[in-house]
Amino acid sequence: MQATISRCAGCGVALQTSEPNRPGYLPESAAAREPVICQRCFRIKNYNDASSVAIDQDDFLRLLGGIAATNSLVVHIVDLFDFEGSLISGLQRFVGNNPVLLVVNKIDLLPRVTNWNRLRNWVQKLARSSGLKVADVVLCSAKRNIGFDRVVSTIGDMRGDRDVYVVGATNVGKSTLVNRLISDYSDLGRELTVSRYPGTTLDAVHIPLDDGRSIIDTPGIVYKSRMSEIIPRDSLQAVLPDKPLKPITYQLNAEQTLFFGGLARFDFVEGERQSFTVYSSGSLKIHRTKLERADELYANHKGELLSPPSKDYLDEMPSWTRHRLRIQPGENLDVFVSGLGWIQANGKTGAVLDIHAPKGVKVLLRDAML
Incomplete structure (x- = not known):
């Protein structure tokens, strides 16, 4: 691009031709x-x-x-x-x-x-x-x-x-x-x-x-703590819901696991048998297994049965971090995973949970939304 073309006549931003998602992009x-x-x-x-x-x-x-x-x-x-x-x-x-x-x-x-x-x-x-x-x-x-x-x-x-x-x-x-x-x-x-x-x-x-x-x-700010900002573009359709959520309730015993595709993992580590209601995109497949088999299942089936992401993008995703969460008896809380949705803990007896999610993605407990 010629050096004399420096500013946009419309918004005044510095023009550039290399990054379509940055301000000032000009083909x-x-x-x-x-x-x-x-x-x-x-x-x-x-x-x-x-x-x-x-x-x-x-x-x-x-x-x-x-x-x-x-x-x-x-x-x-x-x-x-x-x-x-x-x-x-x-x-x-x-x-x-x-x-x-x-x-x-x-x-x-x-x-x-x-x-x-x-x-x-x-x-x-x-x-x-x-x-x-x-x-x-x-x-x-x-x-x-x-x-x-x-x-x-x-x-x-x-x-x-x-x-x-x-x-x-x-x-x-x-x-x-x-x-x-x-x-x-x-x-x-x-x-x-x-x-x-x-x-x-x-x-x-x-x-x-x-x-x-x-x-x-103002331009939209990118937060890398959101799952939707770090996954491959072709996986967004599976993560971002475009129709009303259909909550799914799982009755879990301690030492059972839920995989959210290959993007996150929910471990019910300790607690009495209780229900957990998942609010996530209907396009995201959830797989239940025993905690003792979770590591093996992920190692053998990530990018295939456990997807998104597909195998082609596994190396581009950050490694998982484990978050230990404790719900006290009587608390009505959601487990929130930014960009992926939330899991409402329905039991009143308390629970110990491990959430595995890509490093940097926001994971927290909050007052139940619903």
């Missing part, structure tokens, strides 16, 4: 067009597609660092299926006195009989325990357009004369919300054809609104 074949804009802005301009570009955590935190000095509404979108994995840790220290609206997406994955008030209280409690003060919580499904009108109207009510920062991890539905806000509040196409957005920072797109304020669409 070499497009370098001659006028004006010269990155692939992201091209898609916004021509397809109204404000899909996010991933940046690493350090770049993202530098971007968040300027929010406290602004007068803004911060809209944080999280994935209900991967709540702890998609919640931006430490967000509170960056937002200053600006209000935070927590938008919880993908509620369509839960059973219809879900107590939504209880779920909302659960979300608020977990947000508080993570140090995040939220002005309001809105539950929605961007895919099914459930509660989305309320999201948009709540943003309209809360923002007043503020700008709107939209933040979130990758694959949480952020682009769907930004597109809806563009449709309702902005003449994006006209602005893009005239000039680059005013006030654009290196890794964000400022979308002018009709009242002179802006939506600041």
Whole structure:
């Protein structure tokens, strides 16, 4: 690419031709067009597609660092299926006195009989325990357009004369919300054809609104602690649910094991016979075996019976780490594995569990969601 082509005329980001998933990507074949804009802005301009570009955590935190000095509404979108994995840790220290609206997406994955008030209280409690003060919580499904009108109207009510920062991890539905806000509040196409957005920072797109304020669409942050970020792309379909979850309950004795494909392993080490309910993608195959046979089964069948990942990608996956978890008698808890789902412990007599998951993937105990 010619050295004279350095910045996108649409968003101002530095242009590059080598990394399609990084900000500023421009196919070499497009370098001659006028004006010269990155692939992201091209898609916004021509397809109204404000899909996010991933940046690493350090770049993202530098971007968040300027929010406290602004007068803004911060809209944080999280994935209900991967709540702890998609919640931006430490967000509170960056937002200053600006209000935070927590938008919880993908509620369509839960059973219809879900107590939504209880779920909302659960979300608020977990947000508080993570140090995040939220002005309001809105539950929605961007895919099914459930509660989305309320999201948009709540943003309209809360923002007043503020700008709107939209933040979130990758694959949480952020682009769907930004597109809806563009449709309702902005003449994006006209602005893009005239000039680059005013006030654009290196890794964000400022979308002018009709009242002179802006939506600041920040790139999706990549958390390597999420299973969905470290597995091969061709395995995502098996891990990420696209239809309502169908919980499966297993009656287990101590020293029994559940394999989640070849991605994780759940060992019931000690405790009285009890049931565990699995909430994971219906496309992910679960295999039950005795604990004493688990190592042998994995060694002989990983990448085949126990997949994903397939054999072709086994060497690319991080090695497993064991997490020892203890559930005390009377506790109602979930075992959460980021990006894979959760297992609700239904027994009231306590249990000792070992969870084996790729190194770095977030594994924890939490209050039961349902």
